Amino acid sequence: MQRNRQMSGKSRCPNFNSALPTLLLQLFLVSLSLVNCFANLIPTGSQQFYQLSSEVSLEAEQVSYTFDTQLSINSVWNDEQDQLLEIKLSESHVKAQQRLRPILSLPDRPFYVALVKGQPKQVIAHTSRDQSLLNLERGIASLFQLRRDSSDAKETELDISGHCRVEYKAKSSTRWEKTKRDCALWDLRVNYHPEQALGVAQHSEQQLSYDLSAEGLLLRAESVETHRLTLAAKPDAGSMVHGKLRLQHLAEGEGVEQLQQPTLAAAIESLLEWYRVFELEADVDGEISKLKEQTLQSQVELMLEQLKTEHLGKSSLASAFVQLLPLARLTKQPEFESLLESQSPLAAQLADLLGAVQTFEAHNASFSYFYRGAGTTAESLELLEKYLQSLAVATHPERRILEHLYDFLQQKLPHKSHLKLRDSVLQTLATLTRQSGLDANDQLLQQIRNYLLEGLASTHNTLLYTRALQNLRDPLTIDPLLQQALQSQQPQHSVAALQALKSFPAFSYAEPHRQQFSSIFYQRQRRYDSSARTLALDILLAMRPSAEQLGELLDYLASTDRQFEIKTYVLQKLRMLAEICPRFRSMFQTALRQRAHVNNYNVLAQRGLTTVLSRQLSTSPAFNETLLSTQEVSQGILKRGSVEFLLHAGRAEASSFKLGIYTSGLSSFMGDSDADEGNDQIPADDELEQEETMTAGMEISVQGAQLRPLVFFNGQTELMGHVWGGSASDTTPAYQATTLAQDHEQYIVLASGATVHWRVLGARSVDLNGKVTFSLWNRNAQTEIQQNTGTAVVSHLAVGFTYAKLEQQIELRHEPKLSLQADLDFYSNIKLCMQLERAEQLLTLSNTRSVYLQLVNKPYAKHFRSTQTIKSPGRTFVLNQKNNEMCNMILANS
Numbered sequence: 087m088q089r090n091r092q093m094s095g096k097s098r099c100p101n102f103n104s105a106l107p108t109l110l111l112q113l114f115l116v117s118l119s120l121v122n123c124f125a126n127l128i129p130t131g132s133q134q135f136y137q138l139s140s141e142v143s144l145e146a147e148q149v150s151y152t153f154d155t156q157l158s159i160n161s162v163w164n165d166e167q168d169q170l171l172e173i174k175l176s177e178s179h180v181k182a183q184q185r186l187r188p189i190l191s192l193p194d195r196p197f198y199v200a201l202v203k204g205q206p207k208q209v210i211a212h213t214s215r216d217q218s219l220l221n222l223e224r225g226i227a228s229l230f231q232l233r234r235d236s237s238d239a240k241e242t243e244l245d246i247s248g249h250c251r252v253e254y255k256a257k258s259s260t261r262w263e264k265t266k267r268d269c270a271l272w273d274l275r276v277n278y279h280p281e282q283a284l285g286v287a288q289h290s291e292q293q294l295s296y297d298l299s300a301e302g303l304l305l306r307a308e309s310v311e312t313h314r315l316t317l318a319a320k321p322d323a324g325s326m327v328h329g330k331l332r333l334q335h336l337a338e339g340e341g342v343e344q345l346q347q348p349t350l351a352a353a354i355e356s357l358l359e360w361y362r363v364f365e366l367e368a369d370v371d372g373e374i375s376k377l378k379e380q381t382l383q384s385q386v387e388l389m390l391e392q393l394k395t396e397h398l399g400k401s402s403l404a405s406a407f408v409q410l411l412p413l414a415r416l417t418k419q420p421e422f423e424s425l426l427e428s429q430s431p432l433a434a435q436l437a438d439l440l441g442a443v444q445t446f447e448a449h450n451a452s453f454s455y456f457y458r459g460a461g462t463t464a465e466s467l468e469l470l471e472k473y474l475q476s477l478a479v480a481t482h483p484e485r486r487i488l489e490h491l492y493d494f495l496q497q498k499l500p501h502k503s504h505l506k507l508r509d510s511v512l513q514t515l516a517t518l519t520r521q522s523g524l525d526a527n528d529q530l531l532q533q534i535r536n537y538l539l540e541g542l543a544s545t546h547n548t549l550l551y552t553r554a555l556q557n558l559r560d561p562l563t564i565d566p567l568l569q570q571a572l573q574s575q576q577p578q579h580s581v582a583a584l585q586a587l588k589s590f591p592a593f594s595y596a597e598p599h600r601q602q603f604s605s606i607f608y609q610r611q612r613r614y615d616s617s618a619r620t621l622a623l624d625i626l627l628a629m630r631p632s633a634e635q636l637g638e639l640l641d642y643l644a645s646t647d648r649q650f651e652i653k654t655y656v657l658q659k660l661r662m663l664a665e666i667c668p669r670f671r672s673m674f675q676t677a678l679r680q681r682a683h684v685n686n687y688n689v690l691a692q693r694g695l696t697t698v699l700s701r702q703l704s705t706s707p708a709f710n711e712t713l714l715s716t717q718e719v720s721q722g723i724l725k726r727g728s729v730e731f732l733l734h735a736g737r738a739e740a741s742s743f744k745l746g747i748y749t750s751g752l753s754s755f756m757g758d759s760d761a762d763e764g765n766d767q768i769p770a771d772d773e774l775e776q777e778e779t780m781t782a783g784m785e786i787s788v789q790g791a792q793l794r795p796l797v798f799f800n801g802q803t804e805l806m807g808h809v810w811g812g813s814a815s816d817t818t819p820a821y822q823a824t825t826l827a828q829d830h831e832q833y834i835v836l837a838s839g840a841t842v843h844w845r846v847l848g849a850r851s852v853d854l855n856g857k858v859t860f861s862l863w864n865r866n867a868q869t870e871i872q873q874n875t876g877t878a879v880v881s882h883l884a885v886g887f888t889y890a891k892l893e894q895q896i897e898l899r900h901e902p903k904l905s906l907q908a909d910l911d912f913y914s915n916i917k918l919c920m921q922l923e924r925a926e927q928l929l930t931l932s933n934t935r936s937v938y939l940q941l942v943n944k945p946y947a948k949h950f951r952s953t954q955t956i957k958s959p960g961r962t963f964v965l966n967q968k969n970n971e972m973c974n975m976i977l978a979n980s
Contacts, residue, residue: 125302126204127230128171130164133339134303138175138226140838141330142885144892149935149950150328151182151890153838155192157226157333160342162198163353169201170345170353173226180890180939187942189889193219198361199227200354206230206245209364210357217371218887221246221839224368228837229307229333232262232296246368247271247292247835260300266292271368272313276831277482280521281789282318283733283740286830286846289314292837307333309837315844317828317879317898318735319709323931325844325883325894329836368835374884374891375833375843382417383425385410386432393435398822399853399874401899407439407824408847408880414443422451435824437469441476442826442849446486449477453490460500467503471510471794472823478514478557478791479825481521485530488522491515492534509550509794516557517791526562535560542566549582556586557792561594568602571622577615578750581726584621589790592628600629608642617726620655620718627663636660637677640684651719654694658966662700695719695918701963703731707956708929709900710734711742713963715922722916725749729871729906730787742827743852745820745871746785786821786854796820820871824851828879840887848879869908876901886938893936900929909976919973926960 128134136157143150155178163170174196178189198210206227211220228245233254243252248270255263272290279285292311299305309331316324347353354363386393392406426436437456440448456462456470477483491511499508515534524531538558541551543566552570555563564587571583584606595603606614606622614622623639631639639660643653664671678685696719703711711733718726728746732739783797828848835841856871877900884893903925911917931954939946964970 126161126164126169126201127232127298127302127304128159128161128169129301129303130169131161131342131344133161133342134159135336135339137332137334137336139330139332139334140222140225140840141328142836142838142840142890142892143328144883144885144894144935145326148183149892149894149937151180151886151892151937151939153180153887153890154178156336158196158339162342163345163347163350165350167203168350169204170350171199171201171230172196172342173199173223180942182890182937182939182946183948185939185946187889187939187944187946189942191941195360197223198354198357199230200350201230202350205233206366208354209366210354210361211364212361216373216888217369218373218839218841220364221368221371221835221841222887223839224364224366225331225837225839226333228366229294229309229331230304232264232307234262245366246837246839248367260298262296262298264294264296266294266311271833271835274370274833274835276833278830278832279481279828280523281740282738283735284789284828284848285318285735286828286844287314287316287318287321287324287735290834303335304333305335311837313834313842315881315883317846317881318738319733320706320898322707323879323896323898324881325896327834327836327842327883327885329838329840331836331838368839370833370835371841371887373888374841374886375845377413377416380413382410382413382421383428385413386425386429386436390432393432395434397851397876398824399851399876399901401851401876401878401901403435403824404849404851404876404878405880405897405899407435407442407826407849407851408878410439411442411826411847411849412845414439414448415445417443417447419447419451419454422448423455426451426455433469434472434822437472438476438824441473441478442480442829444477444480444483444487446484446490449484449487449490462504464503467507471507474510474514475788475793475823476825478517478793479789479827480518481829483518483522485522488515488518488530488534491518492530492537495537506794512550512554513557513792513794516554520557520559531560534558535562539563539566542570548579552579552582552586553792553795556582556589559590561590564590564594564599568599571606571618572602572611577618581615581617581621584618584625588621588624588628589792592625592630595625595629600626603629616649616652616720617718619649619652620726623656623659627659633673633677636673637681640677640681644681644684644689651694651696654696655698655718657690658696658698662698666700695722695916695968697920697965697969699965701922703902703904703924704927704958708927708958711902712739713904713922715965717920719918722910722918723749724908728785741787741790742850743789743873743875744785744787745854745873746787747782748785749782784820788823788825788852789827818857819853819855821852821854824849827877836885838887840885842883842885844881844883846879846881848877851876867910869906869910871906873904874901875903889939889941891938891940893934893938895934897932898929899932900927902927909973911976911979917972917976918969919976920965920969921973922963922965924961924963927958929956929958930954931956 136159138155138157140153141150155175158174158176160172161169162172175192178192180187180189193212195212197212199206200208200210209223209227211223224246231243231245241252243250247266250266250269253265257263269290273288290311290313292309294307294309296304297306309329311329313327314324315327345353345356347356389406389410392402397403422440426433429436437452440452452470452473456466456473458466492515494511495508495515499505516538519531519534535558538551538554542548542555552567555567567583567586571580571587574580574583603622603625605611607619607626609619639656643657647653660674664674697715697717699715701713703713711731714730714732716728717724724747726746726748728744730744731742733742781797783795785795786793826848827850828846830846832844833841834844853874854871856869879898881896884891886892905923907921909919933952935950937948
């Protein structure tokens with residue numbers, strides 16, 4: 087009979103309607119399965135002895151600890167369905183690296199497990215037990231969570247790991263396996279980054295196996311679990327936590343004296359003079375994440391060299407930044423103010439640090455120290471703006487920060503010089519509101535949204551509120567922005583509205599929106615600025631055009647529209663997307679083959695200078711980074727250009743930094759340089775009739791947060807001052823800051839009750855500078871932009887319990903450098919040469935793993951260190967053939 091049960095592959099509670107060959111066989115199997123389903127794992131009134139072993143390791147087994155103890159399990163109260171077990175630990179010790187340490191301080195009082203219908207429901211433990219040991223007791227109790235009446239269907243159970251999806255498989259009448267997935271306590275997030283590419287990846291699984299005797303006694307229970315924790319953008323950088331918990335039967339003891347109580351509840355009540363009742367679900371042991379006793383002031387003093395200004399753009403400053411941050415998040419306002427006072431030469435770096443902290447204590451300290459109302463100095467205003475720009479990339483700011491910034495905007499400005507500060511407060515508030523993920527019905531969100539929409543509707547500072555709505559990205563603001571894009575008679579307002587709309591995810595738009603964006607691009611109602619048209623095109627392409635809509639775009643290339651720069655933009659954008667996406671490439675090639683009037687040299691050899699391209703900056707084993715460059719040219723002058731750095735993690739991507747330059751009204755400097763030169767002249771683009779003011783400026787976006795723009799000049803007088811004074815010819819800092827990138831913290835509770843604490847912090851220190859040389863006599867101009875970036879990502883993991891702990895710290899350091907040079911010659915024909923170069927770079931990965939035995943006689947510690955360096959050679963990026971030809975012409979004459 088036993089052999090036949092093993093061949094069936096499953097052992098379930100009986101189905102009394104099943105047809106069996108004989109009545110005798112049926113009765114036998116029914117009785118056997120009833121024993122398996124309802125017999126207690128610990129027989130009624132018995133005493134059983136077990137060996138408990140818990141092993142936790144990090145990746146390699148050499149970094150591990152083992153906890154061993156003997157359990158005496160007594161069944162002290164029973165009825166037909168319920169049971170109360172008394173469990174006592176003895177002969178306990180921990181071991182690491184062959185070092186064995188007995189645990190003499192473990193309390194000798196037993197704890198109790200209440201089982202209802204054979205399943206553990208509560209732990210009754212002594213009130214003096216620490217959280218770590220209480221979790222261990224919960225882990226022991228959870229090993230008795232075995233449902234032998236379960237089918238193969240997936241169910242939900244509650245044990246030490248919280249609610250989990252479980253699946254049972256019966257290997258025989260005495261052997262069972264259980265798989266646990268998606269447990270609530272495997273992902274206890276404290277902080278996380280909403281951008282997937284700047285976040286983390288986690289894979290967790292747990293398998294349990296049970297061996298029973300023929301009578302149903304638990305002989306062995308074993309849990310094996312694995313938690314793989316990595317950076318989303320670099321899967322080979324991370325930690326692997328293994329946990330094994332094993333309960334092995336040793337022997338059976340004497341009979342056990344029973345509690346003389348009528349019910350299970352009464353039996354538990356009789357214990358409560360010295361005990362408390364706890365649920366099976368564990369609580370995090372906060373001791374694992376405690377920082378050493380130290381002050382932020384003392385740590386800053388240790389890192390003075392790394393924090394100096396000359397380290398901007400280097401990984402050393404970024405590394406110091408992330409090492410100080412955990413401690414700074416525990417620091418109070420008076421300590422911050424004292425630090426700012428004593429370390430005034432580091433005020434700029436400390437302003438960046440306080441912005442990354444995101445606590446109300448740091449926020450109050452920043453405004454209290456830097457802002458003095460009408461008495462605020464220009465230097466303090468600049469430092470307060472730095473704080474706000476760092477705060478703008480925050481992912482989990484305290485709500486009180488948003489409320490304070492909103493109240494600040496309601497106050498009257500004490501001086502006109504504070505207008506820039508008001509702009510930065512507005513942009514920061516809008517970004518933080520989006521990052522905070524407030525509910526759509528939240529009163530604060532509604533107040534901020536209404537405030538921005540009222541500003542948008544006013545005729546004063548419309549661009550200011552449009553940028554803020556770009557940072558807010560609230561779906562309820564799409565229609566007002568679209569109305570501004572469609573109806574505004576001022577080109578810059580229409581362009582700003584479309585820039586804001588472009589920042590929304592493509593799924594935010596419906597078919598009526600597509601028609602309105604098409605109306606702007608094809609100018610079906612009226613004429614639009616060329617930048618507005620290209621932005622509308624970007625949105626249309628992000629919405630994934632159909633084959634018919636793509637065909638309409640290709641037909642436009644052969645139209646009579648004289649804006650050749652826009653046609654060049656369309657073609658280069660389509661080609662770039664075809665390079666990136668195979669599905670789009672197939673559709674693009676098919677549409678071209680169907681259009682002979684488009685698929686020819688006359689149409690596809692566009693005559694514009696506009697450039698749209700995407701280039702891979704680095705790939706694995708370094709970070710996967712891409713540069714996206716758009717240079718929109720009008721009459722030989724750069725009208726709107728941007729260089730954006732994208733970090734990739736699988737299919738997800740995140741903008742890490744974007745630099746944009748805009749100009750208007752500069753075409754008069756080109757004079758008649760095109761006149762009567764050669765046979766391949768570029769006809770002047772159609773222009774809007776109104777004259778534009780000479781302006782130029784820079785727009786910077788850090789991790790999707792648009793900052794207040796930098797205005798180079800506004801009007802011809804300011805421009806000529808730069809030209810004649812040569813003030814733009816010297817290298818000038820455009821953006822210098824250290825900001826937070828990765829920001830993740832979570833806990834995991836293992837089956838053994840050990841707590842895992844994982845914290846990932848990343849920072850990026852950017853030193854962006856540039857210069858412009860402009861000669862009216864030689865009719866040429868040179869632009870050079872240098873970006874030095876220092877990146878550091880630190881992953882710190884700790885796992886353990888009262889008597890043993892493992893730690894792992896991984897640090898990634900990276901210093902990419904990029905140079906963009908542009909030479910413009912308008913002496914005769916317009917020639918524009920752009921050269922994009924990336925210097926040689928190193929990525930260093932250091933890994934330190936440690937094991938500690940603590941609170942035992944002769945504490946023990948051991949460290950394992952390793953370093954890996956990855957070298958990437960320097961590169962000069964090919965832009966396009968036309969750029970190569972113009973570079974050859976300019977360099978030949980130099």
